[in-house]
Amino acid sequence: MWITSSFTRFIVFVPDRPCLRVHQRGVPLTRRALITGITGQDGSYLAEDLLEQGYEVWGLVRGQANPHVARLRKHIGDVQIITGDLLDQGSLISAVEQVQPDEVYNLGAISYVPMSWQQAELTAEVTGMGPLRVLEAIRVVSGISASRTTEPRAQIRFYQASSSEMFGQVRETPQSELTPFHPRSPYGVAKTYGHFITQNYRESYGMFAVSGILFNHESPRRGAEFVTRKVSLGVARIKLGLATELRLGNLDARRDWGFAGDYAKAMRMMLTTDRPEDYVIGTGVTRSVRELVELAFATVGLNWEDHVVLDSKYTRPAEVDLLCADPKKAREQLGWEPEVTFEELVAMMVESDLALLSFSNRPEEEPFSPDHW
Ligand code: NAP
Numbered sequence: 620m621w622i623t624s625s626f627t628r629f630i631v632f633v634p635d636r637p638c639l640r641v642h643q644r645g646v647p648l649t650r651r652a653l654i655t656g657i658t659g660q661d662g663s664y665l666a667e668d669l670l671e672q673g674y675e676v677w678g679l680v681r682g683q684a685n686p687h688v689a690r691l692r693k694h695i696g697d698v699q700i701i702t703g704d705l706l707d708q709g710s711l712i713s714a715v716e717q718v719q720p721d722e723v724y725n726l727g728a729i730s731y732v733p734m735s736w737q738q739a740e741l742t743a744e745v746t747g748m749g750p751l752r753v754l755e756a757i758r759v760v761s762g763i764s765a766s767r768t769t770e771p772r773a774q775i776r777f778y779q780a781s782s783s784e785m786f787g788q789v790r791e792t793p794q795s796e797l798t799p800f801h802p803r804s805p806y807g808v809a810k811t812y813g814h815f816i817t818q819n820y821r822e823s824y825g826m827f828a829v830s831g832i833l834f835n836h837e838s839p840r841r842g843a844e845f846v847t848r849k850v851s852l853g854v855a856r857i858k859l860g861l862a863t864e865l866r867l868g869n870l871d872a873r874r875d876w877g878f879a880g881d882y883a884k885a886m887r888m889m890l891t892t893d894r895p896e897d898y899v900i901g902t903g904v905t906r907s908v909r910e911l912v913e914l915a916f917a918t919v920g921l922n923w924e925d926h927v928v929l930d931s932k933y934t935r936p937a938e939v940d941l942l943c944a945d946p947k948k949a950r951e952q953l954g955w956e957p958e959v960t961f962e963e964l965v966a967m968m969v970e971s972d973l974a975l976l977s978f979s980n981r982p983e984e985e986p987f988s989p990d991h992w
């Protein structure tokens with residue numbers, strides 16, 4: 620065993636538990652976070668935010684040679700990687716045991732809604748059962764008895780990435796923490812299970828387990844399959860003469876779109892409050908896909924109607940027509956406010972993709988790939 624010290628923290632290394640911190644009056648000197656889904660859009664912003672706050676950040680990564688790890692390492696160097704899969708209970712117990720986190724953020728999921736109709740069972744396993752497996756890993760490693768107890772205790776805090784897709788066919792507008800759920804896709808159904816099992820572990824075991832019900836949030840790191848990024852990449856391609864048309868589905872759907880960097884901050888804030896509660900996170904403003912498209916084309920001086928082609932291939936078996944958040948609780952209790960406006964977000968994404976496609980020195984690679992953060 621050996622001990623290092625600095626003015627800010629002590630680290631004790633022991634052979635079987637490699638990195639235990641010394642606590643001062645029960646408070647860890649540095650908080651340690653474990654993030655599932657760290658290779659995704661939100662994982663990257665959350666890791667950046669937590670590192671800025673002085674956290675030690677670990678990311679759970681699946682697969683023996685996950686290609687997204689290189690991208691993560693390139694952009695966010697300080698993250699430590701541990702292998703595991705939301706489909707594999709044992710790997711999650713090992714990860715929690717090894718990392719000994721103060722906070723666990725479960726962002727891992729199959730997150731593309733259309734894919735959830737094609738692979739409904741896999742979506743249920745990863746997006747729905749995944750949160751249960753992470754909660755079980757925390758329960759087992761924390762030594763919380765499976766017999767009922769609601770005594771709050773010092774323990775690992777858990778964040779579940781719930782979704783406004785759970786509101787689905789909305790019962791009221793705007794949607795708040797009290798709005799009933801009516802999911803419209805296998806993804807939405809799986810998220811609803813994840814939401815309720817998180818609530819159940821809080822109520823059954825007194826765990827600090829919370830869900831953030833996040834509305835759509837986007838960025839230049841967004842996967843190319845989602846509509847905002849598909850549009851920003853499409854606009855950039857057309858502007859640069861690499862394409863002439865952009866094929867889209869339902870232009871009438873309305874979403875409450877915000878910037879992913881702002882939403883990552885809300886996740887951290889939810890785990891550093893006194894009481895575990897669920898929060899709706901969104902801007903409170905809803906726009907149609909048509910408005911998104913019009914603005915994105917106008918950003919580069921083009922008329923969307925000259926380029927957008929409707930294609931039924933992109934319409935869904937059941938659509939979520941309207942989402943609009945009521946973020947009052949987050950504003951009042953967390954002090955959270957979005958900073959980036961819809962106009963700034965669209966301009967940021969279009970400019971980023973123009974730069975990406977203009978300066979790509981490896982055009983043989985597919986520039987639509989989200990590997991090009
Ligand atoms: P994303 O970019 O699609 O990232 C999904 C992440 O999940 C990736 O890191 C992926 O890892 C990981 N993953 C997939 N299957 C896994 C498995 N079996 N085991 C472990 N990890 C697995 O999603 P995002 O936009 O960052 O969203 C983060 C979370 O928030 C998701 O749960 C999403 O459903 C939820 N959410 C997102 C929004 C939004 O607007 N972005 C809104 C509400 C809720 P690989 O690199 O291995 O594929």
Ligand code: GDD
Nearest residue numbers: 730732782783784834835844845846847867868869872933
């Ligand atoms: N992806 C896509 N592609 N969507 C299109 C297209 C298209 O060509 N044309 C129209 N749309 C419409 C969809 O029908 C949907 O109504 C809307 O654009 C937004 O689609 P996505 O960007 O794919 O996002 P989403 O709302 O289905 O799901 C996202 O937000 C959820 C939160 O509400 C994902 O990030 C989910 O993981 C997240 O939970």
